[in-house]
Amino acid sequence: xxxxxxxxxxxxxxxxxxxxxxxxxAVDTLAEIQKRGVLRVGMEPGYxxxxxxxxxxxIIGFDVDMAKRIAKAMGVKLELVSTAxxxxxxxxxxxxxxxxxxxxxxTQERNMTINxxxxxxxxxxxxxxxxxxxxxxxxxxxxxxxxxxxxxKLGTTGEQATKRMIPKAKYISYETEQEGVIxxxxxxxxxxxxxxxxNAIAFSQKGKGKIVFLDKPFTKEPLAWGIRKADPDxxxxxxNFMNQIKYDGVYDKIYNKWFKDDAWLKEIQ
Numbered sequence: 001x002x003x004x005x006x007x008x009x010x011x012x013x014x015x016x017x018x019x020x021x022x023x024x025x026a027v028d029t030l031a032e033i034q035k036r037g038v039l040r041v042g043m044e045p046g047y048x049x050x051x052x053x054x055x056x057x058x059i060i061g062f063d064v065d066m067a068k069r070i071a072k073a074m075g076v077k078l079e080l081v082s083t084a085x086x087x088x089x090x091x092x093x094x095x096x097x098x099x100x101x102x103x104x105x106x107t108q109e110r111n112m113t114i115n116x117x118x119x120x121x122x123x124x125x126x127x128x129x130x131x132x133x134x135x136x137x138x139x140x141x142x143x144x145x146x147x148x149x150x151x152x153k154l155g156t157t158g159e160q161a162t163k164r165m166i167p168k169a170k171y172i173s174y175e176t177e178q179e180g181v182i183x184x185x186x187x188x189x190x191x192x193x194x195x196x197x198x199n200a201i202a203f204s205q206k207g208k209g210k211i212v213f214l215d216k217p218f219t220k221e222p223l224a225w226g227i228r229k230a231d232p233d234x235x236x237x238x239x240n241f242m243n244q245i246k247y248d249g250v251y252d253k254i255y256n257k258w259f260k261d262d263a264w265l266k267e268i269q
Contacts, residue, residue, distance in 0.1 A: 026230050026231070027228050027229070027230050027231040027234070028231070028233065028234075029098050029099075029227065029228070029231050029233075029234040030233050030234050030237060032098070033074060033076055033098055034074070034076065036076075037076050037077060038076055038077045038078070038079050039067070039070060039071045039074060039076050039077070039078050039079065039098055039099075040079045040081055040096075040097035040098045041063075041067045041078065041079070041080055041081065041097055041098065041099055041100075041101050042081045042083045042088055042091055042092055042096065042097035042099070042100050042101070042102065043059070043063060043064075043080060043081070043082065043083065043088075043100070043101055043102035044082070044083055044084060044085045044088060044102050045059045045061070045080075045082055046176055046177060046178065047061075047102065047103045047177065047195075047198055048061070048197070048198050048201045048202070049061055049062050049197060049201060049258040049259065049264065050062045050063045050102065050103035050197070050223075050258075051063050051064055051101075051102060051103065052268060053268070054267040054268050055267060055268060059080050059082065060264065060267060061258065062254060062255070062257075062258040062259070063101040063102060063103060064080065065254045065257070065258070066101065066120070066254060067080070067101050069241075069245065069250060069254075070238075070241060073241060079097075081096060081097045083096070083097075083102075085102075085153075085154075085155055085156070086154065086155045088100055088102060088104075089110065089113060089114060089226070092114060092226060092227070092228060093113070093114070093228060098227070098234075099225055099226060099227045099234075099238075100114075100225060100226035100227075101225050103195070103223055104223060104224065104225075104226055105123075105156075105157040105221040105222065105223055105224075106119055106221075106222045106223070106224040107157065107160075110226070113229075114226045114227065114228060114229060115226070115227050115228070115229050115231070115235055116224035116225065116226055116227075117224055117225045117227065117235060117238040117239055117242065118224065118238075118239045118242050118243075119222030119223060119224040120223060120224065120225070120242060120251075121222070121223045121255075122220060122221070122222050122223075123195050123196050123197060123217065123221050123223060124195070124196055124217020124218065124219045124220050124221055125140075125157070125158055125161045125162075125193055125194065125195065125196070125217060125218055125219045125221070126193075126194070126195070126196045126199045126200075126213070126214060126215055126216070126217050126218070127140060127143070127191050127192070127193055127199075127213075127214040127218075128181065128184055128191065128192040128194070128199050128202065128203060128207060128211050128212070128213055128214075129184075129190070129191050129211060129212040129213070129214055130184065130187065130189075130190050130191065130211060130212070131209075131210060131211055131212050133190060133191075133212070134212045137190075137191070137214075138214070139214065139216075139218065140165055140166055140193070140214075140218045143166050143169050143190070143191055144165075144166045144167065144168045144169060145168055145169060146168050146169065146170065148169045148170065148190045148191065149169065149170045149171075149172060149188075149189045149190050149191075150162055150166055150169040150170070150171055150172075150189065150190060150191045150192075150193060151171070151172040151173065151174060151180050151183065151184070151189045151191070151192050151193070152171075152173060152174075152180065152192065152193045152194055153173065153174055153175070153176065153177050153180060153194065154173040154174065154175055155173075156194070157195075157219070157221055158193045158194045158195065159171075159173055159193075161193060161218075161219050162193045165218070165219075166193070169190075169191075172189060177194055177198055177202070178202075180192045180194070181202045181206060181207070182206075184211055185206060185207065185210050185211060195221070196215065196217050197259065199213060199215070200213065200215065201265075204262075205265070205269075225238060
């Protein structure tokens with residue numbers, strides 16, 4: 001009988017310890033945002049049309065408009081935190097901002113470190129090609145040859161896809177997407193692999209008559225917002241927010257503005 005009472009007591013003590021430990025490591029970003037009165041969003045403003053800088057130096061884009069809607073729904077102000085891509089996850093983890101909204105692909109590797117809300121768009125990798133190779137290269141498979149030099153942006157899924165699916169080609173990485181496109185236009189590389197939305201806009205802006213756009217994506221990649229782990233309330237809030245704006249037409253309005261209309265291009269030209 002004593003043993004049974006002792007066992008029950010031990011179970012109770014362990015339960016308290018477990019609950020306490022869980023409470024120590026739990027994150028309550030929603031409460032922090034409400035107390036602060038500001039939603040802080042991390043992004044790298046160089047990925048059209050998700051986030052970019054206009055002629056006035058302001059950060060604009062699809063993700064920015066979404067962030068404004070989130071802040072409005074929370075009843076707080078919005079602060080955009082410009083962050084270099086290779087340090088954006090560490091910056092989230094150290095509390096420099098509350099969430100990542102920067103056209104980030106949900107990958108299993110990243111998901112080991114951070115959590116993701118429900119994906120808000122599906123994209124894929126496409127190819128901008130040197131015009132001299134138009135008849136010679138018709139898909140990513142044709143680039144899988146040591147005679148070609150293929151590039152993408154450092155630390156992106158474009159880089160991962162190139163190394164994984166075009167391993168025989170010589171690979172070069174660039175710090176920014178714009179640098180890769182310029183190098184391609186100048187004939188320094190044979191192809192630039194990157195996300196479909198960016199490549200489509202880059203081609204219409206700088207590439208017509210100079211390069212070729214192979215616009216059929218050869219990967220499927222969901223983009224999602226990143227948050228710190230152990231924060232179920234914030235994750236729940238973001239998922240419910242996404243459901244709501246897809247139901248009431250707000251998502252379609254923002255999507256059409258940035259992906260089906262090109263009026264915003266005047267702000268950066």
